[in-house]
Amino acid sequence: MSISASDVRAWVGAYATTIAEHRIELVKLDTAIGDGDHGTNMERGMRAAVEKLEATQGDDIGALLKAVGMALVSKVGGAAGPLYGTLFLQMGAASAGRDTLDLDGWTDALEAGVKGVQARGKAAPEDKTMLDALLPAVEALRTAAGDGAELGDALRRSAAAAEEGMRATIPLEARRGRASYLGPRSVGHQDPGATSSHLLLQTAAQTFGGNTPE
């Protein structure tokens, strides 16, 4: 089983729908410890990403992911624009010229993207950021591959790890981004960036994993 270019298009479309459905929730999470624009910005950016994909021909997965990244960089704004933009741009660079991705190919691409996010945002684990969902997801993919898991199972395990990482941001004190200005007042709130990152990986498991959503 592998991920095709049309699967990638379907994933981006499904993520745009998911973000639109969770817009209010993301806005509320961001209002608690940030400035309340995360859901609105991501919805606008993903709408632009879907339009850009529709205008992008071919089945080069790298080119598709880069197109999504450029749309996010120019349409999201805030910190999420450069961070999610970099995630997709680096995933695209790591999968350039490929028309399918197997488990290793997907893991390599996601890892390249997450490294890009780390380099751009200079955050560390447990800083209460999107990395707290993304890093465990990459690790879970590597472990699953080592266990000989098939693609669908590995993707579900990575989505579960991202969800756990997202929930683990609740007791953390933010050390990066606007939430860090609140100091201890950021404790007790789930990070909005980790939430939108969990949704990204959950949507990947649902789109590529061939399973029924929970």
Added chain:
Amino acid sequence: MKKLINEPDAVVREALEGIESAHRDHVRVIHDPMVIVRADAPKQGKVGIISGGGSGHEPMHGGFVGRGMLDAACPGEVFTSPTPDQMLEATKAVDGGAGVLHIVKNYTGDVLNFEMAADLAKAEDIEVESVVTNDDVAVQDSLYTAGRRGVGITVIAEKICGAAAEDGQSLAEVAELCRKVNGQGRSMGMALTPCVTPGSGEPSFELGDDEMEIGIGIHGEPGRHREGLTSAAGVVERLATAIVEDLPYQSGDKVLAFVNGMGGTPLIELYIVYRELERFLQGREITIERRLIGSYITSLEMAGCSITLLKLDDDLTRLWDAPVDTPALRWG
């Protein structure tokens, strides 16, 4: 919350169209990507200065585009950083061959987007220097936060650097001057009410009738402390003490004092704040040599104020006094 708008999604675009119609003598507007450019840009041989940030802080930054201040401003969505394509467009539009200074307020989004824009501009062989302002003493400056926010000093830095660029100073000199102004400036703000973004329609935080929020930023984010409401004198004592002790400003210092309204506080109250501030500083033998009073870096309709002090020397005073001709700041 009642607002004088047509469509929540169209607020930034329609305001930009209003600015374009109202201020054709000062600026021209690029709509995609959104940039407000000085009408006569680029000025050959002059360092270009651009800034940008989320909308909702008007007149900052678009109101400061014109002779003696900014060459271009990039407005983002409300309280959302603008994007690298806007900043690149602005940089290209103002580059007169002497390079371009990016003045960036220290917010994660602004910093990340301006970093990407500077990379893109350098790839097009435009010389760019970036200076990040971080004057807010309400925020603990440590490895464990995103660092102090850039607030009131940004307006003063744009004015002073704009004058230096008109004088023909080099990019390196103007950037160094910007760092000096930021280094000698400190600010702190407070809120009496939250604000409501057009997109959310909800107050940014809840605040009781008898409470005030100390140490707020300019995006409706909650502050560091919530306290019982006190008098204007009490508020000034609270803000000015934190500011003066941070640099510290000392007996004999001459300063520029900037009393800023957050958007919903009338000028009559800002003058009371100024009165209290002058008394407070007199008590510490600090002389206000220059002052700016009004709502220049705002947070939508939030009620409250911020105080910024800049330690002056003859050079900074001369550059502050130099002529400026923008929609929001004009003298000389």
